[in-house]
Structures are given as structure tokens and as C-alpha cells.
Amino acid sequence: MRILTTLLIASFPGSIFADWETNMPRGVTPTSEIAYDIHMLIFYITVVIGILVFGAMLYSIIYHRKSVGHKPASFHESTKVEIIWTVIPFIILVGMAIPATKALILMEDTRDSEITLKVTGYQWMWQYEYLEDDVSFFSKIDTASNTARRLNSGLDVFEVDDYLRNVDNVVVLPTDTKIRILLTASDVIHAWWVPELGGKKDAIPGYINEMWIDISKPGIYRGQCAELCGKDHGFMPIVVKAVPKDEYIKWVSIQKDEKIAKNR
Amino acid sequence: MSTNIDKLHDDHHHTPSGIMRWITTTNHKDIGTLYLWFSLLMFFIGGFMALVIRAELFQPGLQLVIPGFFNQMTTMHALIMIFGAVMPAFVGLANWQIPLMIGAPDMALPRLNNWSFWILPFAFTMMISTLFFESGGPAAGWTLYPPLSLQGGDSMPFVILSIHMLGLSSILGAINVIATILNMRAPGMTLMKMPIFVWTWLITAFLLIAAMPVLAGAITMLLTDRFFGTTFFTASGGGDPVMFQHIFWFFGHPEVYILILPAFGIISTIIPAFSRKKLFGYDSMVYATASIALLSFVVWAHHMFTVGMPLAGEIFFMLTTMLIAVPTGVKVFNWVATMWRGSMTFETPMLFAIAFIVLFTIGGFSGLMLAMVPADFQYHDTYFVVAHFHYVLVPGAVFAIIAAVYYWLPKWTGKMYDESLGKIHFWLTTIFVNLTFFPMHFVGLAGMPRRIPDYAVQFADFNAIASVGAFGFGLSQLMFVYILYKTLKKDVTAEDKVWDGAEGLEWTLSSPPPYHSFNVAPKID
Ligand code: HEM
Ligand SMILES: [Cu+2]
Numbered sequence A: 001m002r003i004l005t006t007l008l009i010a011s012f013p014g015s016i017f018a019d020w021e022t023n024m025p026r027g028v029t030p031t032s033e034i035a036y037d038i039h040m041l042i043f044y045i046t047v048v049i050g051i052l053v054f055g056a057m058l059y060s061i062i063y064h065r066k067s068v069g070h071k072p073a074s075f076h077e078s079t080k081v082e083i084i085w086t087v088i089p090f091i092i093l094v095g096m097a098i099p100a101t102k103a104l105i106l107m108e109d110t111r112d113s114e115i116t117l118k119v120t121g122y123q124w125m126w127q128y129e130y131l132e133d134d135v136s137f138f139s140k141i142d143t144a145s146n147t148a149r150r151l152n153s154g155l156d157v158f159e160v161d162d163y164l165r166n167v168d169n170v171v172v173l174p175t176d177t178k179i180r181i182l183l184t185a186s187d188v189i190h191a192w193w194v195p196e197l198g199g200k201k202d203a204i205p206g207y208i209n210e211m212w213i214d215i216s217k218p219g220i221y222r223g224q225c226a227e228l229c230g231k232d233h234g235f236m237p238i239v240v241k242a243v244p245k246d247e248y249i250k251w252v253s254i255q256k257d258e259k260i261a262k263n264r
Numbered sequence B: 001m002s003t004n005i006d007k008l009h010d011d012h013h014h015t016p017s018g019i020m021r022w023i024t025t026t027n028h029k030d031i032g033t034l035y036l037w038f039s040l041l042m043f044f045i046g047g048f049m050a051l052v053i054r055a056e057l058f059q060p061g062l063q064l065v066i067p068g069f070f071n072q073m074t075t076m077h078a079l080i081m082i083f084g085a086v087m088p089a090f091v092g093l094a095n096w097q098i099p100l101m102i103g104a105p106d107m108a109l110p111r112l113n114n115w116s117f118w119i120l121p122f123a124f125t126m127m128i129s130t131l132f133f134e135s136g137g138p139a140a141g142w143t144l145y146p147p148l149s150l151q152g153g154d155s156m157p158f159v160i161l162s163i164h165m166l167g168l169s170s171i172l173g174a175i176n177v178i179a180t181i182l183n184m185r186a187p188g189m190t191l192m193k194m195p196i197f198v199w200t201w202l203i204t205a206f207l208l209i210a211a212m213p214v215l216a217g218a219i220t221m222l223l224t225d226r227f228f229g230t231t232f233f234t235a236s237g238g239g240d241p242v243m244f245q246h247i248f249w250f251f252g253h254p255e256v257y258i259l260i261l262p263a264f265g266i267i268s269t270i271i272p273a274f275s276r277k278k279l280f281g282y283d284s285m286v287y288a289t290a291s292i293a294l295l296s297f298v299v300w301a302h303h304m305f306t307v308g309m310p311l312a313g314e315i316f317f318m319l320t321t322m323l324i325a326v327p328t329g330v331k332v333f334n335w336v337a338t339m340w341r342g343s344m345t346f347e348t349p350m351l352f353a354i355a356f357i358v359l360f361t362i363g364g365f366s367g368l369m370l371a372m373v374p375a376d377f378q379y380h381d382t383y384f385v386v387a388h389f390h391y392v393l394v395p396g397a398v399f400a401i402i403a404a405v406y407y408w409l410p411k412w413t414g415k416m417y418d419e420s421l422g423k424i425h426f427w428l429t430t431i432f433v434n435l436t437f438f439p440m441h442f443v444g445l446a447g448m449p450r451r452i453p454d455y456a457v458q459f460a461d462f463n464a465i466a467s468v469g470a471f472g473f474g475l476s477q478l479m480f481v482y483i484l485y486k487t488l489k490k491d492v493t494a495e496d497k498v499w500d501g502a503e504g505l506e507w508t509l510s511s512p513p514p515y516h517s518f519n520v521a522p523k524i525d
């Protein structure tokens, strides 16, 4: 099977560029790490339960079949067994609910943030406002992707750098800083999501939602809109560039200078 | 059984022939047949749309359709599959089986029954015709979230009217099921002696009556927002777009159980038959079904963890959702315990039922993962969710329906299907269903959102596999049609008790059963 699929895949154009990522990224923020840890915890628990249940079933399928001459037993209830397999799953669930609830409390705690980024969703771009520094700009899909993505554009999307994952204006954010993100939208509901920075949150007209991130590693992090927002929903990428604090301060002052220069 | 008297009565019965027989019929078997054929047709129409989607997603870049049309396909695919394929199939099975299983001559409200079916073709003709409007069909997803759905073109009022009609049809059908089950059981058949399929349908019927009006309310408010200047869901007028989601999912989550409880009933019927052993824990199966149904009304917001609910709300909905896993687990354990130390054979219905247990459980596992809010912030609105609900709906609900058809077809028609073709159909279907939906877990976790017509190149491989699987799955279903065709062409040869391990009143009747199932109520002791 494995060989077959590999062969099948090898014949597809461009697949050499693609990779085989199969899991959630652990990411670079406390919230993404929590999500990942909870994800793995429950994944392993389900694997164990799966092995037990499917194992019992497989055993039964192999040994309790008519063709090997197995005669049916006559039992059809057992209060004891039924109580056991109601209570044990319940206990396992409590065991999962505790870390999950703790994690959730931490994830929703947006207090003590150092800077605030306001994100507004538009059909089909994002607006970013750095509230403390009075810097703001729009960010939308880059031209290369936007040309290649047209129906029958004739361009090979595998040739485009970061196809559908690049923007004209990148969001620059400092590392090692608790950043509060406020989310809203001007037309329909969008959702701001960069997997490596943690979960998503909806940007809803008339609402201001909050989330926080604290990026531990400098780098470029990519994501995209995650709530159906109309025809170009698939074409609203997000790019965050995380830089050390001093570099961030420099970047902010350049933005401010440019703004003053423009207004003059 | 007084078969002679049945025959006599049948001869006296004047049914119009040709098309008028089907239009005017009030017979539960005819109506059941209509429902099932209609559902099969809808499976193929909805399936065709799925293949348009998968063809476009075969490779990154747009090759076949523009994004707006892609969104119409995802929206219509879901609406057709849920309301046109799965629900009518279950109602069809209810129509055929409930009177047979409880020893009744027919459904309690035969004219109503005729109506609940005949609303459907009109509703779907209207809904599907919107695709040919200049402004196209609905494109905001089957969840119809405003404000996006309010931006839709001319299709919107038509789609809303057709959903109203579907809701009406479901409610009438549900009333009929309840009236039949509560009033027409054979003497001696107490509630706790009812076949489990009848139980699950009774509970489903109550869910339908409770949930469908909620949907009707939500979409009517959408309609007035759009055409009559109200602002229920428009923030700029003091309304609240999130309110719609709450109302929608208050319908929506019970709805997903409407789509699975009858399937539980089918599996609980088939597994004992081919294990030659009574269903393990009948009572706890009934209680588990009832508690799933009750819980399903207090978990709705697990579909909207990312809207920014208060912490307490998130914790509440996480815990209640996790709780549903307990009765669901009981069901799975009971099925395995039924197989345990049985004397199993593996005819086609049994194969589909076993695959159901395994693959539905995988869908249950991913459901449990989705219930964990911290992780759901990552999973939500990705292909991981798409994988989850397809595992519970395709190898879940749809496999149960296919299993039921193989199981009861010889009873309905008096003709046995071709067992080896059935087995080939099973293996093709099972392999392709996994090829299609398993990779979706991976791309979802790796960051691919759902409802997008085009994607970044790192998702290309798994998407290509999923598309190959989808076409394989679709083509395999043509085999199902061929098997049905081949069976129907045969002569009547099936025995009355088709399966040696099967239990229930339906097997005491001839195959095919007389026009009025039980003219004299059988005695149950
Ligand atoms: C153990 C039982 C289950 C649990 C804990 C569970 C949990 C969930 C959760 C939390 C979501 C929302 C995910 C998200 O959008 O982020 C979801 C989505 C969904 N589930 Fe389940 N689920 C279970 C069983 C089922 C069953 C039996 C069905 C139907 C047969 C079903 C059908 C769906 C559907 C259709 C959606 C997606 C709806 C949409 O957004 O379009 N689930 N489930
Ligand atoms: Cu979007």
C-alpha cells in the first residue's frame, strides 16, 4: 500500500517540492505549546483506547467465528461490566478535563500585555494597527501568488515562492513580549490564524475579541484566514515576522518616520 | 399467521397503477421505497458536487472552477447530503421497517406520510435550481453564517424556503413515527421489548421535532434581515452575528445526532444477527441513546469555541461535550461485547457494520480531540474537522444505511443480492473511504483551513491522495447501483427468514411481505 501510494504520488507534478507534514506544529508561543501538548496527550489516550477496543474486536473476529466452529455464548448483559465501562471512561475524561481546563484558563488570560496589535478583517485583506505606537497598514496577498492563482493562469504555482502564503506588508512583532491581539472585522466574519503562534480567533463585525501571544523565537510565521468570508477566503494570507525587541523598536521608529514624511 | 386472509384483502385493494400509484400512495412500503430511491438519487447529485470539489483540490492552483462556484459546491454538497441523502434514507428505512418490526399493518398517519415524502422533490428542485441563477446558488456554507449569507445573491430566499419545506417534511415524518410507535405496537410489545432500531428512531423523532423549528426560526430571521429591514444579526443595527451561530448550532448539534442515532439502531440490529447472539446490554443501549439525545441539547457551542465566549462558557461546553463520549463509548463497548464469543459470519451487511464500528469510533476519537478547547483553537475550521465529520457521517451514517439495505433488501423484495459482488463493493468502499478522508487529518493538523478552493503547495500530496480516493469511492457506488439492479431483475426466491441469526417480527412475514404488513397483530410474550 505504502509503495503504491508513493508511486502514485511520485507521478504527480511538483510533488518533490512538497513535504509530508502530518502533525500539528508545536509552535513558538506558550499557547501553541499548550495546544500541542493537550493535542498529543489526548491523541495518545485515544490510541491506547483504540488498541484495546479494536484489539478485542479483532480477537473476537478471528476466534469467535462460525467457520472455526465457535458456538455462540448466551450472555447478553452484565451490570458489573457495564458499570465498569461507564465509570472508567468517565475517570479518564476527568483526567483529561483537568489539564485542559488549566490550559484554557492560562490561554484566556490576556492581562499584563506589553503591546497591543489590533487586527481588522476585510474582504479580503487584513488591517494591522499598533495601538501604542500609532502605526497602521493593510496587508494582502502578494502579487506573484495573486497572479498565479487565477483560473488557468498558465503559471506553475510550484514555481511561486510561498504560493498563497505571502503578503505585501508583513506584520513585524517583537519576541519575548506578551502581545495582546484585538480582533474585529468590518464586513463579514474572518478568523486570524497562524498555527505556530497558537490558536485562531474569529474577527467579527461589532465584536472585539482578544487573544495573546508571546513569541520565543525570531522567524517568519505564516498563516491565513480560517473562517469562510466569501469568494477570496482562500486568499487572505497572514505573515508575521518576529524580531528581537531592539530591532522591533527600530522598525517602529522607521514606520513612524515614514508616516511623518508621507503626511508632510 | 393467517396469510390467506392477507392475500384476500390485498386482492380487494384497488391501487392506481403506473405513476399515479406512486403519487397517491399511502402505503408505508411504497413510501419507504420512494424515500430510498430519492435518497440514492440525492447521494449521486451530492456526490457529483463532492467530486467537483475534489477535482479542483487535486492540485494546488485553480484549474476547473472559480472560487465563487467552488463555495456554491461546498454549500450545496452539504445541504444535499444532509437533508437529501442521509435523512430521507433513514426515513425510508423507518417507513419500511417500523410497521414490520412492531407488528402493525401500516404507519399511523398514511396520508401525512404521503405528504412528507412528496414535499421533498419540490424542495430540492427549488434548491438545486438556484445553481442556474445568474447570481448562482448559496455560497456561505451549509451553516449559513451571517453577515456572509446576507451578501448572497437571489438564491437566498429560495434556499430558505426550500429548507423550510424540508423541515416541514421532517417534522411531519417525525410525528408519524412517534404516533406509529406509541399506538400501533403489537399487544405485549412493551417499550422495553421494542427492537432497538425502533427505539433509536423514536428518540430521533423527538430530536427532529425539537430541533427543526429552531432552524426554521434562525433562517426566517435571516430572511427578514435581508428583505424586511430587521437587524437580528447585523451589528451595525444593534444585532448580533454570533447569536445566529448559537441558534443555528442549537439546531445543528441535535441534527448531527439525528444523522447518527438511527444508524446506531441499524448496527445494533445487524451485529447480533450475524454474531448469532443477543445484543449485549439492551437496556443500557436504550439509556445511552436517550442520554446522548438529551446531552445533545447542551453542547452546541462546541462548534463555536473561537467566537470569543467567556471562559466559563468554554469550560462548560468542553465538559458537556466530553461527557457525550461516555454513552457513545458504552455503545461501542456493547457492540464489541455482542460480537465477543458469538458465532460470527461475515456477509455484506455484517462487513459494513463492523467497518462502521471501527471507523465511527475513529470519528469519535477525533470528536473527543475537538472537544478539548485548547487544541480546538488549532483544529477549528481546518481539514481536521472535515476529517472528523466525514468519518462519523460516511463510514458512520452512510455505511449503516448501506448495511441496512443489504440486510433487509431480500426481505423487501424477496430476492437475494449477489453476495460476492456485495463483498467487493464493501472492500472497494472501505478502502477508498479511508484513502479519501484519512489524509484530511494530516493536512488539517498541518494547517490547511477548510472551505478553500486552492491551497499552499505543502498540502499538495495528501490532497492528491484524497482526490484519488474520492473518485474511487464515487465509482465504487456505481457498483452498488448495479447490484441493486441485478437483484431486482431476479425472480422471488428468498426465504422468509433470510438470515439464520436474525430476530424480529419482520422475519415472520413472507419475503416480500404482504401489502398490509400485519392485518392481525402478532402476539408478543
Ligand atoms: C464522541 C462524539 C462526538 C464529539 C465529542 C464531537 C465533537 C465535535 C466538535 C467539538 C466539533 C466542532 C469542531 C470545530 O468546528 O472546531 C464537531 C464538528 C462536527 N461534528 Fe462531531 N462530535 C462527535 C460525534 C459526531 C457525530 C456522531 C456526528 C454526526 C453523525 C458528528 C458530526 C459533526 C459535524 C457535521 C461537524 C461539523 C459541522 C460543521 O462545522 O460544518 N459528530 N464535532
Ligand atoms: Cu476568510
Ligand SMILES: [Cu+2]
Residues within 6 Å of the ligand: B252, B253, B256, B299, B300, B302, B303
Ligand atoms: Cu456538535
